Amino acid sequence: MTGALRPRAFVVIRHGQTDANRDGLIAGRTEAMLTEAGRAAAARLALRRWPARIALFASPQARALDTADLAFPGRARRVLPDLRERDWGRLEGRPLAEITPREATPPEGEPWADMVGRIARALRLAQDAAGPALPVLVAHSGVIRAVRALTAGDHTGPSAPNTTPLLFAPGPRGWSETTLTERNAPWTA
Numbered sequence: 001m002t003g004a005l006r007p008r009a010f011v012v013i014r015h016g017q018t019d020a021n022r023d024g025l026i027a028g029r030t031e032a033m034l035t036e037a038g039r040a041a042a043a044r045l046a047l048r049r050w051p052a053r054i055a056l057f058a059s060p061q062a063r064a065l066d067t068a069d070l071a072f073p074g075r076a077r078r079v080l081p082d083l084r085e086r087d088w089g090r091l092e093g094r095p096l097a098e099i100t101p102r103e104a105t106p107p108e109g110e111p112w113a114d115m116v117g118r119i120a121r122a123l124r125l126a127q128d129a130a131g132p133a134l135p136v137l138v139a140h141s142g143v144i145r146a147v148r149a150l151t152a153g154d155h156t157g158p159s160a161p162n163t164t165p166l167l168f169a170p171g172p173r174g175w176s177e178t179t180l181t182e183r184n185a186p187w188t189a
Contacts, residue, residue: 004120004150006127009169010135011180012144015059015067016042017162024096028088028109028142034066041163045071048165051187055130057122058138059083067163068138077138078129082122085140086115102145102156119146134187136165151175 016038020027034042045067056077058068061084068077089109091098105111126135137143141159144166148155151168152175160166165180178184 005123005170005175007170008127008135009167010123010127010130010137011165011167012137012139012147012160013045013067013071013165014141014144014160014162015061015063015138016070018063021162026088026091026094026096026099028085028092028140029061030092031062034063038063038162039066039070042067042070045163045165046073048182049185049187050136051134053133054136055126055133056136056138057083057126057129059085059140059143061085061140064138064140071138071163072136080122080125080137082118082125083137083139083143086110086112086142115142116146116149119143120150123147123150148177151177153177 016034018027018032018034018038020030020032022035054075056068056072056075057080058064058077060079060081064083065079087110088106090107091100091109100106103112126137144160145155147168167178167180169176169178
């Protein structure tokens, strides 16, 4: 699957904490809203140093759009419909303990392979549309799982933390994933 992406670095950020995250509920296509803690964490991203040239992309869902606007105030963003979260079908709104294995198709939901395919399309579009700027995508936990599958990472582990930038970069031995902090971001060195 790694051939589906352009060999160029990009950053993915999971939206801020939502009411569904806080309450332990499955919210794929459900419009979960940012909590106060989620809004504050997203706003703290605006205090970080970012490259002068970034191309900002976001899922069309409110939690991702709100996070992008708080994290990158005044920056233009492009909405990519294919960055939306997975449709969990009849599992939407149910407790996380009821979630099916990622590779299984939830009842009346989106097949995993379909989701990975649309995330690959969105990533290629973002990589191409960014020009010389660093593509930064604000999306969802499921999107990050799909990115990990596309970059030969582990998509079965715990969810990516909210409002934590993850740098995906190609290298001689394949793709790497780095959790970015203020100290290790390559553009702050």
